[in-house]
Amino acid sequence: MAERRYEYAPASTLPGLLQRGRGLGALMAAEDPAAAADLVYGCIRWEWRWDRQVDDRHLYLARLVRDLDLPLGxxxxxxxxxxxxxMRAARVLELLALDGSTEARDALNAYVQDGEHRELVLESVESMRSMADAPAPTRRTWADPLPERDSASLLAMLADPDVPENAKATALRALSRRAPEPALIPLVPTLGAADGTCQLPMLGRAVDVLGEQAVPAAREWATSDRPWLAGLGLVVLAGHGDESDLPTVLNELERAWVAQEWCGPDTLARGLARFGPRAADAASLLRRFWLWTPHSYERSAYLEALGALGAAGMDEAYTESLRDCEANARLLAVRRAPDGPRVRERLAYLRDDPMEEPEVREAARVRLAGVTS
Structure with missing residues (x-):
C-alpha cells in the first residue's frame, strides 16, 4: 500500500505548493532552504501525487534537493x-546520480547489494540509464486491429447484445482508426459496461472521430442520469460544440470545482480554449483549477486554456511554470514566458540540466538561440 496523505495543505502555503509540485513552491523554498528541508523530505517520504501513474514529482524534488543543497542522508x-x-527515494537519488552526485550513486550501489527492494531499485536504475542513452521516443500510433472487417460488420457487432464487451471494445478501436461512421451515434447509449458504471473502452475515441456530427446527440447525452453517458456528452460538447454549448461546459466545470473532482476537468479546459476570448467568463474558474489542483498532470491544460482566453497575469503564470513539476507545463512555459534576464537564466538552466526531459531541453535551446541571435 502507498503511504499517502490526502489532506493537502492550502495551495497558498509552502507545504501546499510543494505537495502539488508548483513552481512557486520551488521559488519560495529557495528563499529559506533550511526551513524548507523537512517539507522537501516529507514530499519524498509521503505520496502526494493525485494519480501516481501520470503525475510527476521526482524531477521536481530532485531539483529541490540539489538546488537547495540539502543533505542526502x-x-x-x-x-x-x-x-x-x-522507490520514491530511489527515483530522486537516480536523478541526482545522473546529475553527477557521487553520494547518490554510491548509496544506490550499496542498496542494490542487499536492500530489501534491491531488484526493483536495480530495474529502475537500469531503466533510467537506458532512457538517458536512448533517442527521444516517437509518438505511438495504433493500427486498425480488424482490417479484414468492414465498418458495417463492426457496427453490427456493437448492436448485438450477445457480443462480449472485449470484442466490442476491439470493434470500437477499429472504428477509431477509420473514417467517421455516423451510424455509431444511435448505438452510443447502449455501449456502457454491463455494471453501468462506465463506457466501453475506446468508445470515446470512436465518438471523437465523428467530430461535429456527434454534437446534436451529445446535447442529449449530457442530460442523461447515467454518469458515463453524461460525461461523454460533455466531452463531445467541449471538443466539438459551438458557442451555444459554452454554458453547459462551464456549468460542468463549476460542478467539478465544487465537488473537487480533480481528474477530468482538463478535457473541459481544452474545449474552452477553442473559443478563445469568447470563453473569458471561464478564466476565474480555470485559474482556480490551475492554482489548486493536486492532479499536476492536468495543470498544463489549465495553463494553456488561460492563455487562449487572454486571461490576466499570464506572464507571471508562465514564468512560474518554468519550475513546474510537469514537463508539459515547463514546455509551454519555455515557449511563452516573457523575455527577460531571469527567464533567459532559467531557460539556460533547463537547457543544460542533464536531469531535464529531452524535449524541454531542446525547446529551451531553440528559444535561447532565437533571442540571442
Whole structure:
C-alpha cells in the first residue's frame, strides 16, 4: 500500500505548493532552504501525487534537493522504508546520480547489494540509464486491429447484445482508426459496461472521430442520469460544440470545482480554449483549477486554456511554470514566458540540466538561440 496523505495543505502555503509540485513552491523554498528541508523530505517520504501513474514529482524534488543543497542522508534512509517510499527515494537519488552526485550513486550501489527492494531499485536504475542513452521516443500510433472487417460488420457487432464487451471494445478501436461512421451515434447509449458504471473502452475515441456530427446527440447525452453517458456528452460538447454549448461546459466545470473532482476537468479546459476570448467568463474558474489542483498532470491544460482566453497575469503564470513539476507545463512555459534576464537564466538552466526531459531541453535551446541571435 502507498503511504499517502490526502489532506493537502492550502495551495497558498509552502507545504501546499510543494505537495502539488508548483513552481512557486520551488521559488519560495529557495528563499529559506533550511526551513524548507523537512517539507522537501516529507514530499519524498509521503505520496502526494493525485494519480501516481501520470503525475510527476521526482524531477521536481530532485531539483529541490540539489538546488537547495540539502543533505542526502534523510533520503538515503528512506531506502529502508516500505516499498513505495523506497522507490520514491530511489527515483530522486537516480536523478541526482545522473546529475553527477557521487553520494547518490554510491548509496544506490550499496542498496542494490542487499536492500530489501534491491531488484526493483536495480530495474529502475537500469531503466533510467537506458532512457538517458536512448533517442527521444516517437509518438505511438495504433493500427486498425480488424482490417479484414468492414465498418458495417463492426457496427453490427456493437448492436448485438450477445457480443462480449472485449470484442466490442476491439470493434470500437477499429472504428477509431477509420473514417467517421455516423451510424455509431444511435448505438452510443447502449455501449456502457454491463455494471453501468462506465463506457466501453475506446468508445470515446470512436465518438471523437465523428467530430461535429456527434454534437446534436451529445446535447442529449449530457442530460442523461447515467454518469458515463453524461460525461461523454460533455466531452463531445467541449471538443466539438459551438458557442451555444459554452454554458453547459462551464456549468460542468463549476460542478467539478465544487465537488473537487480533480481528474477530468482538463478535457473541459481544452474545449474552452477553442473559443478563445469568447470563453473569458471561464478564466476565474480555470485559474482556480490551475492554482489548486493536486492532479499536476492536468495543470498544463489549465495553463494553456488561460492563455487562449487572454486571461490576466499570464506572464507571471508562465514564468512560474518554468519550475513546474510537469514537463508539459515547463514546455509551454519555455515557449511563452516573457523575455527577460531571469527567464533567459532559467531557460539556460533547463537547457543544460542533464536531469531535464529531452524535449524541454531542446525547446529551451531553440528559444535561447532565437533571442540571442
Amino acid at each position: 534523510p533520503i538515503v534512509e528512506q531506502l529502508a522504508a516500505a516499498e513505495d517510499t523506497c
